Amino acid sequence: MGEASDVADVIDERPAFQRREWRVNRVAWVVLVLILLAGLAGLWGGGALGQARVTGADGRLQVDYDRFVRNLGESTLQVRFPPGSAHEGSIRLSLSQDYLADNEVMATTPDPMSVTAEGDRLVYEFGVRGDGPLTVTFDLRPNSGLGVLETTVGGTSAKPVRIRQLVYP
Numbered sequence: 001m002g003e004a005s006d007v008a009d010v011i012d013e014r015p016a017f018q019r020r021e022w023r024v025n026r027v028a029w030v031v032l033v034l035i036l037l038a039g040l041a042g043l044w045g046g047g048a049l050g051q052a053r054v055t056g057a058d059g060r061l062q063v064d065y066d067r068f069v070r071n072l073g074e075s076t077l078q079v080r081f082p083p084g085s086a087h088e089g090s091i092r093l094s095l096s097q098d099y100l101a102d103n104e105v106m107a108t109t110p111d112p113m114s115v116t117a118e119g120d121r122l123v124y125e126f127g128v129r130g131d132g133p134l135t136v137t138f139d140l141r142p143n144s145g146l147g148v149l150e151t152t153v154g155g156t157s158a159k160p161v162r163i164r165q166l167v168y169p
Contacts, residue, residue, distance in 0.1 A: 060158035077138040086128040094121040099151035102144035109137045
């Protein structure tokens with residue numbers, strides 16, 4: 001009996017510290033589960049939370065893009081023009097040169113008839129058959145490092161839309 005009381009005297013019990021440690025442990029588990037659920041929902045790309053769609057105020061321009069992109073990973077920017085958007089058989093689409101400098105353009109589908117610089121923007125001109133719709137896809141590779149990429153996407157007789165992407169490692 002004497003030995004048991006000696007052992008109890010040696011063990012330093014601090015219940016307040018232990019309760020605080022348990023709380024920190026529970027909070028850490030909750031944060032870990034939230035990060036895992038966010039990843040499964042696509043917050044880190046490739047899912048519902050990672051995709052975004054914006055439409056111009058006049059409905060003549062729609063842009064689908066990835067909200068979260070990986071530096072040196074692949075990303076897609078898709079711009080849609082509805083029927084009736086063409087002017088004299090072509091549609092012009094503009095993006096800021098800063099945005100394009102921060103992204104390597106791997107491919108543009110369809111191929112533009114011409115690309116010209118107008119101020120701080122690059123203007124792509126695409127031929128359109130009749131008065132049909134046009135979908136332009138840019139396959140991009142962000143190469144700006146980390147941070148936020150922003151641009152305004154404009155088009156022939158369409159209200160421009162602003163997009164914002166977060167680039168992570």
